Each structure stands twice: as structure tokens, then as C-alpha cells.
Amino acid sequence: MELDVTFTYITVIFAIGFIGSFISGMLGVGGSIIKYPMLLYIPTMFGLTAFTAHEVSGISAVQVLFASLAGVWAYRKSGLLHKSLIVYMGSAILVGSLIGSYGSSLLSEQVVNVVYGVLAVIAAVMMFMPKKHVDEAAAITFHKPLAATLAFIVGVASGIVGAAGGFLLVPILLTVLRVPTRVTIATSLAITFISSIGGSVGKIVTGQVEYFPAIIMIIASIIAAPLGAKLGQKMNVNVLQWLLAVMIAATAVKIWVDLL
Numbered sequence: 001m002e003l004d005v006t007f008t009y010i011t012v013i014f015a016i017g018f019i020g021s022f023i024s025g026m027l028g029v030g031g032s033i034i035k036y037p038m039l040l041y042i043p044t045m046f047g048l049t050a051f052t053a054h055e056v057s058g059i060s061a062v063q064v065l066f067a068s069l070a071g072v073w074a075y076r077k078s079g080l081l082h083k084s085l086i087v088y089m090g091s092a093i094l095v096g097s098l099i100g101s102y103g104s105s106l107l108s109e110q111v112v113n114v115v116y117g118v119l120a121v122i123a124a125v126m127m128f129m130p131k132k133h134v135d136e137a138a139a140i141t142f143h144k145p146l147a148a149t150l151a152f153i154v155g156v157a158s159g160i161v162g163a164a165g166g167f168l169l170v171p172i173l174l175t176v177l178r179v180p181t182r183v184t185i186a187t188s189l190a191i192t193f194i195s196s197i198g199g200s201v202g203k204i205v206t207g208q209v210e211y212f213p214a215i216i217m218i219i220a221s222i223i224a225a226p227l228g229a230k231l232g233q234k235m236n237v238n239v240l241q242w243l244l245a246v247m248i249a250a251t252a253v254k255i256w257v258d259l260l
Contacts, residue, residue: 012046013213017063017220023247024064024166024221025071025189025228026235033123033167035060035217036116037251051210053109057162058208059217061101061199064163067221068193072186074229080186085179088144089151090194093165096155097195101202104160110259116161117259119168120252126171128245142177150176151191159199162208166192167248185232 020035039056043049051059075081104112150172151165158165166188173184203209 008046009043009048010216012043012048013216014220016042017067017217018224021063021067021070021217021221021224022228024067025074025225025230026232033120033163033248033251035063036161036163037254041254051213053112054104054208055210057104057112057160058203059210059214060162061159061196061203062209062214063217063221064166064192065196065200066218067225068166068189068196070222070225071189071229072193074226075186075189075233078186078233080183081190082140082179082183082187085140085142085147085173085177085187086190086194088148089169089191092148092151093155093169093191093195094198096152096157097159097165097198098155098202100156100159101162101199102159102206104162104202105206105208107160112161113255113259115157116163117252117255119157119161119163120248120255123167123171124245124249124252126168126175128249129171129175140179140183142179147177155195155198158195159202162199162203165195167244170244182233189229 016035016038020038023034036056039051039059040053043051072081107115151169154165154168154172158168169188169191170184173179173188174181179187200209
């Protein structure tokens with residue numbers, strides 16, 4: 001696309017990055033679940049040139065790298081980062097995201113959007129599933145092969161759309177692996193950061209990244225993600241879960257309405 005380098009352009013892209021990254025830090029997701037549709041639809045509302053699905057996925061991939069890193073940094077002294085989960089799921093999702101992001105260059109715009117829509121629906125369903133109470137203070141145990149396998153699958157699928165998979169990791173950690181909510185939010189950010197490394201490399205190598213808007217969103221991420229993380233540590237865990245579930249469901253509805 002030809003860039004509309006104006007005050008409006010910079011302001012709109014910065015706002016998208018700030019809002020998405022604030023939510024990212026607060027809820028433990030990479031933010032692409034929100035920023036993907038925002039980048040697709042909002043610029044045209046202000047008379048700006050529309051991004052293609054490949055451009056949106058490329059910008060999202062690079063931006064999530066910095067948003068998740070900033071969020072993890074805010075949690076570094078919280079005691080909520082579960083190292084074993086990060087190692088097992090992080091290594092698997094890194095490989096998956098490399099495969100997905102590199103292979104996405106071979107897919108059409110429509111297919112990329114369909115993959116995003118499917119991921120959003122799955123995440124929304126998982127977030128609305130009833131959850132058994134998990135003691136926040138109890139020792140965390142999890143099935144390592146299952147955790148790694150799910151992380152790999154998430155990596156491949158989310159790598160295609162330039163997400164780091166945080167919006168799928170959160171419901172998987174909560175509902176499948178039964179990890180306490182606050183540990184889930186912090187740990188998913190760390191796994192998301194690892195995933196975003198693979199996603200960014202794949203998008204950059206295949207030429208899917210528009211660097212100017214990506215830099216604007218990175219600056220917004222560095223400011224907003226730590227602010228969101230600090231708020232997330234103070235909010236009621238049930239409020240956090242429902243807020244994420246509602247946003248994912250709304251995004252899924254919007255993307256499928258447009259596709260169909």
C-alpha cells in the first residue's frame with residue numbers, strides 16, 4: 001500500500017497500537033485478537049488507504065513482539081511467571097509460529113482472514129466454557145506433552161495471521177491445563193513473546209511487514225502494555241476473564257459477518 005503519512009495517519013495507527021497493547025498487558029494476550037480487525041477496518045473510516053490481510057498480519061506480528069515483551073517486563077517481579085510452562089509451551093509454539101508465518105505468504109487474503117475467524121470462534125467458545133475453581137495458591141501441575149502439542153498447533157495457526165497466539169493460550173491454560181488465572185495471564189505473555197519471535201521472523205523474511213506503521217505501533221506498545229499489566233494485577237480475576245471472552249466473541253462475529 002502507499003502510505004498516507006499525515007498527522008491523521010500517525011494518530012490513528014498509534015491509537016490502535018495503544019488500545020490493543022493496553023488490553024494485551026491487562027489480559028495476558030498479545031493483542032492481535034483486537035488489533036487485527038482494528039487495522040483492517042479503522043483506517044478506512046478516517047479516509048486512509050486500507051491495509052491488506054497480509055500487511056495487517058505482518059504489522060501485528062512485529063508489534064506483538066514488543067507489546068508482549070513490555071508486558072512480561074512488568075510481571076518480572078510478580079512471582080506469577082511459571083518457568084516450566086514457559087519452557088515446554090514456549091519451545092513448541094516457537095517452532096509452530098515459524099512454520100505458520102513463513103507459510104502464510106503462500107495463502108490468499110481470503111484464507112488468512114478465514115483462519116483468523118476460525119481462531120477467534122475457537123477462543124470465544126473456550127472462554128465461555130464453564131470453569132472449575134482453581135486454587136490460586138495450589139501447586140501447579142500440568143501434562144507436559146499435551147501442553148507442548150497444543151502450543152505447537154496454536155503457533156502454526158496464529159503464525160498465519162500474525163498473532164502470537166495469546167488469545168488462544170489464555171483459554172487453553174485456564175480450561176485445559178487448569179492454571180490459576182493470574183499465573184495464566186503473566187505466563188501466557190511470556191509464551192506469547194517467544195511465539196512472536198518466530199512469527200516476526202517469518203513475516204519479515206517473506207516481505208509481509210510495512211515498517212512505518214509497525215514502528216508507530218511498537219512505540220505505542222512500549223508505553224501501553226506495562227500500564228495494562230499493572231492494572232491487570234489489581235483487577236478481579238472474574239472480571240478479567242469475562243472482559244476477554246466478550247471481546248473475543250465480538251471480534252469473531254464481526255470478522256465472519258464480513259467474510260460471509
